[in-house]
Amino acid sequence: MSRPVLVVGGGPSGLSAAHALAAAGQRVVLVDKADRLGGAPILSGYAKLVPSGEWARDAIGGMVRRVETNKLVEIRKGVTVKSFTGSPGDFRAMLSDGKTVEAGAAILCTGFTHFDSVNKPEWGFGTYPDVVTTTQVEQMFSSGKGVRCPSDGREPERVAILLCVGSRDRQIGREWCSKICCTVSANIAMEIREALPRCNVYIYYMDIRTFGLYEDLYYWESQEKHRVKYIKARIAEVTSDGKRLLVKGEDTLVKRPISIPFDLVVHAIGMDPNIDNMTLSAVFDVKLQKHGHIEKASTYSNMSESSRAGVFVAGAATGPETIDDSIAQGQSAAMAALALVRSALLEAAE
């Protein structure tokens, strides 16, 4: 019997890789540093997912249960990998709990870290309680409490969503587009308009990148059915007049400065490279690319390879990624890892 495949990270791509391997009869060891599986959608309490509209706890929760009940998958929670030595087909991983895992291959499904809005102090996060992040709004929905102003619990009458917070910004060394925030923001805007019909939602953007089929399903739908307003402006500053938040910037179309009162300001936060990527890079001896994500060896021939043979990578570990694409990449990496461990098995038999 071949050695198990080590899957690092139990988010959408890790769950998908583990399931795909087990479905092919391959043993898997799934480790996660958190004490729960599910990754960002579960740990950060996402509400309804794009594009299915399913609740994260149902959709990703279902993936978790599917893996947890599979006898071929051994799960180690609250554990990190301390060292990873050996060669393809014959790796040895030391875990933080002192145990070792003999593995034929590894798949890094280590995901991302949400941008910390404190790093853009001019937009008021951390200064004003009514400046929140998209993740917090997701939690307001998933907790069932609804969207309220944290300062006094009132229903907001006007909400601003600022796009590209922690993305496309050389000032803070984040030159990438986080890919999902436009669509997530349009989705949140529609949910707010549905829950609070009297509340107007404004989205401040530089470009709208609701790519592919999200164009009409999210961008157009939010404008046409839900009357969400999109304003091309990068906001200069979020302050307060003592009662409400003031959003200051330039309205580029009328060439006039704006200083508009809002009840709630939402930062559409981007996806940073996982905060542990430097450690992961050292432990697994894989290269990071320019932005700090795990580097892929090739774009076309096998998308799952990292810079080290036998160590594969999938999902948001390689850069901002959607949940459904992360799941597809998890399966792709499972296929690559399976081919490796099976060929090692065949060679041993000869």
Add this chain to the structure above:
Amino acid sequence: MPIHEKSLIRPENLVTHEHLELDGVDVSGHWSTFITSRAVTDYNEQMQEEIASLPGGEFIHRCWQCGSCTNACTINAINPDFNPRYWIYLIRMGFEDELLRDKDILWQCVSCNRCTYACPRDVNPEGVMKATAHWLELKGHTEKKPSTVFDEAFSEQVFATGKIEDGRVLRQFFARTGQSLFQDWLVQMIRGLVSRLPVGLLMKLGFATLKRPRTRGWADASAAIEEYVEECEANARKALRLDMQGAE
């Protein structure tokens, strides 16, 4: 190099005080001219809803400001200040003051509908122009245009009789717009008609002018039309939160 921002200063925003002291400093006169802030301090969500409630304005909220309408526009080619894309934005954000600055050119739309066919989002900009001109009138921002006076004289007659008597429309139009009936071109045209048309036809025209015949059984249709027009106007006034009597 000229300073671009200077072009953004509007004469009415320049303030000069004859006698003014600030913190003990004399700031009177031309050398201490102030410029009032241009900052926009609020949106008005109601304005888009008002335009959307008038016929033609229904799809204004679809606009994403690509400028296809303005690029396609017949009038914009002649008058660059005629900018439907811009006005749609002003309405959507509720920048009423900015829109009113253009109230005297906004009606120039000739309804060629080139914008309608250019618009990728089916905003129907031509309809929005119509709705906006209507809105300006209902709100009392613009006076009735001569063409509206003409339309009223025309449609009143149709509603009343089911027929059009051109002479009467013309007489009412000139009377209501305070113009002489004896326009050179009109006098010439009537002279021409009288000298060239067969006597029988002239007598028929004369009879129609004097007797104002109605379409047979028109009363029901007339009442139905009146009711519908009243309903439309009442809806428009309600949407604009105007009382039933008139603007203001």
